[in-house]
Amino acid sequence: MYRQYGDYYHTSFGPIAHLVIADPSLMDYVLKKNSKYYHKSVLMEYILGSVLGMRNLLLSEDDMHKQHRKLIQPLFHQQNIVSMENLMIETTNNLLDEWTKLKSNSLDIHCEMIRLTLDIVAGCVFGTGLINNHYVHDIVYKSVTITLNEVENRAFNMLGVIPILKDLPLPSKLRIEKSKRDVKVVIKQIIKDRKDGQSRSACKGPDLLDLLLSVKGDFGQKLSDDEVFEQALTF
Numbered sequence: 001m002y003r004q005y006g007d008y009y010h011t012s013f014g015p016i017a018h019l020v021i022a023d024p025s026l027m028d029y030v031l032k033k034n035s036k037y038y039h040k041s042v043l044m045e046y047i048l049g050s051v052l053g054m055r056n057l058l059l060s061e062d063d064m065h066k067q068h069r070k071l072i073q074p075l076f077h078q079q080n081i082v083s084m085e086n087l088m089i090e091t092t093n094n095l096l097d098e099w100t101k102l103k104s105n106s107l108d109i110h111c112e113m114i115r116l117t118l119d120i121v122a123g124c125v126f127g128t129g130l131i132n133n134h135y136v137h138d139i140v141y142k143s144v145t146i147t148l149n150e151v152e153n154r155a156f157n158m159l160g161v162i163p164i165l166k167d168l169p170l171p172s173k174l175r176i177e178k179s180k181r182d183v184k185v186v187i188k189q190i191i192k193d194r195k196d197g198q199s200r201s202a203c204k205g206p207d208l209l210d211l212l213l214s215v216k217g218d219f220g221q222k223l224s225d226d227e228v229f230e231q232a233l234t235f
Contacts (some may be wrong), residue, residue, distance in 0.1 A: 056230040071215045084124045125208040127201045136186045143179035150176050
């Protein structure tokens, strides 16, 4: 698209118009220098808000976004990113070992890559609370997979976009809601276990859950459990 249309071009998704930009200076202007004049699209709110909620770094706006960005920023310091390398390498090697033991010469690489990504992200975010509990791991993996598929289908057939239709209790919406409830139950238990010292980081240093539970704002406030859940789910 960039090679055909250049640094910026107009497109649409149903009745919603979009201006796509590919020039780094324009991105910097929109996302950083002049961000107060640019807000999240209604499409993002309709499609992702129903799954992630609105109190997270991805979807929050204005003062709430600034607050969350400041609270979350320490998560991305170099030493914290580096501390997750061993977990990423170990998880990847475990998958490669599984492949060498397969009797079949073929596999679904798309599904395998999704599983690897979820395993790495979940391990970095939730640590041993998820890695060592196969029941919890399976619930999170199954629920996330169902949700991603349903959200994608609802976006393409417009069920998740058209205001009148997006809130109807159709089977796809009910499956998303059930998956979200299932994930919320197990993740809130993981948060409680971490607070009680019953689980620990799987990285060399603190994982994202540790940091989410420890970050403080200007007035010493910490994230609530619901905010921790939404931020963790977003990651």
